[in-house]
Amino acid sequence: LQGRIFRDLSLCEVGPAERSALYIAMIETLAQLHSFDLRSLGLQGYGKGPGYCRRQVSTWKRQYDASAHTDIPAVNKLAEWLANNLPPGDTEESLIHGDFRIDNIIFHPTEARVLAVLDWELSTVGHPLADLAYTTLFYFWPASVKDLSQGTPLAFKNTIETPSFEELVSVYCRCRGISTTLSNFNFFLALSYFKMAAIAQGIYARYLIGNASAENSHEFVKIVKPLAETGLELSKRSCFSSTHPSVAGELFPPSRKGQEILLKVKQFMKQHVYPAEKEIIHYYAGNRSTEAKWQKPPVLERLKEIAKAEGLWNLFLPDVSGLSQLDYALIAEETGKCFFAPEVFNCQAPDTGNMEVLHMYGTAEQKKEWLEPLLEGKISSCFCMTEPDVASSDATNMQCSIERDGNSYVINGKKWWSSG
Secondary structure (H helix, E strand, O other): OOOEOOOOOOOOOOOHHHHHHHHHHHHHHHHHHHHOOOOOOOOOOOOOOOOHHHHHHHHHHHHHHHHOOOOOHHHHHHHHHHHHOOOOOOOOOEEEOOOOOHHHEEEOOOOOOEEEEOOOOOOEEEOHHHHHHHHHHHHHOOHHHHHHHOOOOOOOOOOOOOOOHHHHHHHHHHHHOOOOOOOOHHHHHHHHHHHHHHHHHHHHHHHHOOOOOOOOHHHHHHOHHHHHHHHHHHHOOOOOOOOOOOOOOOOOOOOHHHHHHHHHHHHHHHHHHHHHHHHHHHHHHHOOOOHHHHOOOHHHHHHHHHHHHOOOOOOOOHHHHOOOHHHHHHHHHHHOOOOOHHHHOOOOOOHHHHHHHHHHHOOHHHHHHHHHHHHOOOOOOOOOOOOOOOOOOOHHHOOOEEEEEOOEEEEEOOOOOOOO
């Protein structure tokens, strides 16, 4: 099977837009896996029935005890908390993978599409949130542990902010048709960290007897305690955010970088944009009947240069800005408070959509001729969407079509006018 396997969970070799697409494809696959009907797959009796969570706590406690070389109170406290806080009923029965993470997935060579899921030896029937928590546990990974995990399945070099934890959970719940209020998710995150602590202890135990494959296996003893402590910390939480503590009423918190850029945009709006409103309104009102109405007010051009110099430029394009769509949505909400503000940051329609199309699908020649000057703010573009028989304010209604005819294309459609 030809495809891509990413060994570093931060996907350093791809840009933010593709990274988001790959992670979303992964989480959609997990949701689909958890939605399968066991009977239709002929998997009745595949697991051991109800009591999955209790068995998991017991299994990983035995694994840890068998390899422990010293007493670590945090591990014992975490094990005790898990045993005393099992989800009510403990009767969920879905097909679960048991080791679902991005380096166990084969992606299409060029598309953000899952071709295969590998390593099913831990698969069973149990609670689906155990898989979801294990798949997303890296969002809460203690900083002190990152360097020690290189060269192992736990490896990632950079903080993963695109996509956010909240985005992945939202996609998962939408695909499964369930509420984003995940009951007992603190239990499943704590269980995942307990599992990782037991695995790390096992790697060190194999090092002690000369049977470990990882070159840095002797260092895994250092991460058992911080993993257990992280599990204990997560066990006490009722809300989860990969970026900062949840704020009451804040459903979609931005990434750290998104927060920083949003703050800069707010300050820029207050310092430069709002004070220029009267001058720009006066310019357009005074030139309504002259050719000058098609030109940009000088103050607008000055603001664009200042924004560009401050790095507040092309914020809509993830591969350029490093922001997520959620990050940009909050920024767009802010710039939308002034009619000309999006243009100040080179984030105005229809240029944004046209630049996205050129960035994703344009040839090298098209990018050089059209995308580069658009990104630099040197030219403007248009999107001709007005048609006689449909509500043209919604571009998805467009009836105009294009079909390949040999080495040419045939465009069929009718446009009433284009304006700009």
